[in-house]
Amino acid sequence: MSFITRGFSGRGRERDDRLPPGQTLVSDFPVLSAGPTPEVDTAEWEFTIRTESGAHSWNWDEFMSLKIDDVDTDIHCVTHWSKLGTRWRGVSLDTLFENVETEYDYVMAHSYGGYTTNVPLDELLDGKSWVAFEFDGEPLDPEHGGPARLLVPHLYFWKSAKWVRGLVMMDQDEPGFWEQNGYHIHGDPWKEERYW
Amino acid sequence: MSDGSAAQVTALGSALQAVPRSGWHVATVAATHRETPNATRLELDVVGWPGNAAGQHLDVRLTAPDGYQATRSYSIASSGSSTRVVLAVDKLPDGEVSPYLVDDVRAGDMLEVHGPLGAFFVWAPVAETGDDRPVQLIAGGSGVVPLYAMAHAHAGADDPTPFRLLYSVRTPDDVYFSDELGALAEASAPLRLDLVYTRRAPEGATTPAGRITREALEAAVIPAADRPRVYVCGSTGFVELVADWLVGLGHDPRSVRTERYGGT
Numbered sequence: 524m525s526f527i528t529r530g531f532s533g534r535g536r537e538r539d540d541r542l543p544p545g546q547t548l549v550s551d552f553p554v555l556s557a558g559p560t561p562e563v564d565t566a567e568w569e570f571t572i573r574t575e576s577g578a579h580s581w582n583w584d585e586f587m588s589l590k591i592d593d594v595d596t597d598i599h600c601v602t603h604w605s606k607l608g609t610r611w612r613g614v615s616l617d618t619l620f621e622n623v624e625t626e627y628d629y630v631m632a633h634s635y636g637g638y639t640t641n642v643p644l645d646e647l648l649d650g651k652s653w654v655a656f657e658f659d660g661e662p663l664d665p666e667h668g669g670p671a672r673l674l675v676p677h678l679y680f681w682k683s684a685k686w687v688r689g690l691v692m693m694d695q696d697e698p699g700f701w702e703q704n705g706y707h708i709h710g711d712p713w714k715e716e717r718y719w
Numbered sequence: 720m721s722d723g724s725a726a727q728v729t730a731l732g733s734a735l736q737a738v739p740r741s742g743w744h745v746a747t748v749a750a751t752h753r754e755t756p757n758a759t760r761l762e763l764d765v766v767g768w769p770g771n772a773a774g775q776h777l778d779v780r781l782t783a784p785d786g787y788q789a790t791r792s793y794s795i796a797s798s799g800s801s802t803r804v805v806l807a808v809d810k811l812p813d814g815e816v817s818p819y820l821v822d823d824v825r826a827g828d829m830l831e832v833h834g835p836l837g838a839f840f841v842w843a844p845v846a847e848t849g850d851d852r853p854v855q856l857i858a859g860g861s862g863v864v865p866l867y868a869m870a871h872a873h874a875g876a877d878d879p880t881p882f883r884l885l886y887s888v889r890t891p892d893d894v895y896f897s898d899e900l901g902a903l904a905e906a907s908a909p910l911r912l913d914l915v916y917t918r919r920a921p922e923g924a925t926t927p928a929g930r931i932t933r934e935a936l937e938a939a940v941i942p943a944a945d946r947p948r949v950y951v952c953g954s955t956g957f958v959e960l961v962a963d964w965l966v967g968l969g970h971d972p973r974s975v976r977t978e979r980y981g982g983t
Contacts (some may be wrong), residue, residue: 525831526831526833527782527784528781530828531781531782533763545780547789547791547815557976559975560962603792620855643884700839703909704837705838714897718836
């Protein structure tokens with residue numbers, strides 16, 4: 524139903540194939556948060572995967588001794604900005620799930636501060652997601668989710684939960700925080716799954 | 720995962736669920752008004768707009784003659800069931816959409832809007848929510864737009880909840896909704912208004928211009944002991960600073976809702 528807006532010419536014309544529909548390239552790193560930035564000390568930090576049968580936990584030192592990946596990826600925020608070629612370091616969810624047995628297909632990520640977001644398990648495995656603790660060669664800033672955040676770059680960035688503290692397996696999909704507050708249950712940027 | 724974390728999630732997720740569904744709409748510009756030297760107020764007539772809660776936002780999509788499109792999010796300054804939707808847009812120095820909306824758009828022009836959006840950074844009268852805790856609004860610059868919508872809705876509903884707005888702005892000329900805020904401070908459901916000028920204070924001001932300090936914030940906000948709900952909106956730097964201070968002053972992080980505007 525789109526129509527031409529009188530007097531608007533716009534700026535960018537060299538459409539980058541890596542940019543999903545409705546997105547604009549930025550060079551800075553905007554922030555989307557629903558509340559204050561929690562202060563999380565790595566001495567207190569713990570990451571837990573909870574299943575129907577038990578829990579697997581890592582403290583910061585144990586986490587740092589896992590296999591660490593260098594990740595070069597594009598990220599897309601539902602508020603219409605994208606960054607291309609961002610550089611991260613983190614632990615793959617494949618590594619974290621190596622010894623985890625579960626029949627459940629859905630995951631709720633939980634964060635320090637109370638944030639939650641839901642993602643199907645098969646969208647986290649096979650090299651699709653990480654728990655990242657470094658951005659652009661530096662420890663991840665608290666306002667960007669430090670000490671560690673989920674990184675699920677193929678979905679809108681609200682799925683990449685900041686200040687992540689664990690994953691809880693669920694037998695059915697349930698909406699997390701933004702998914703209850705107006706954002707799409709799935710969030711594929713290439714399909715523009717932004718809102719309810 | 721402790722049980723405490725689950726309780727927090729429930730508290731965070733308890734936002735208004737009864738907000739209207741969003742969708743694309745054609746908006747016709749009914750009027751424009753220079754809000755500040757750098758901002759324009761746009762009144763849009765939106766056919767089929769389902770109404771919106773105070774604090775919600777929408778996406779504006781513009782299409783150039785060659786089909787090129789640009790989409791940006793803007794907070795809504797109005798609320799309620801009306802199909803007249805008010806925006807106030809700040810011109811960003813390197814912006815692509817905001818210079819058009821601030822300087823070029825005129826009555827009769829048509830835009831596409833998608834909304835209303837967001838069910839968390841919203842306020843509704845105590846008669847609807849049952850939540851009678853006092854409300855502290857804290858705005859940096861154009862971040863006042865969704866907070867103005869809340870203050871306006873508060874007065875319109877004759878809501879008895881104590882309301883206070885702390886508004887940090889560069890100069891007296893940069894105050895959005897200046898007349899309206901003055902009138903709201905006089906209304907029967909009054910708003911207490913505190914202005915902080917960062918670059919130039921009005922003549923006769925008792926406090927010189929300068930960035931807000933933690934002490935000034937503490938003096939101008941509802942104390943943590945009164946358990947206010949706090950809404951903070953502004954640039955990321957402003958919101959990070961203010962939200963950190965609030966938590967340091969004893970405010971419950973779960974009662975502090977933030978919204979930041981990005982650089983595009």
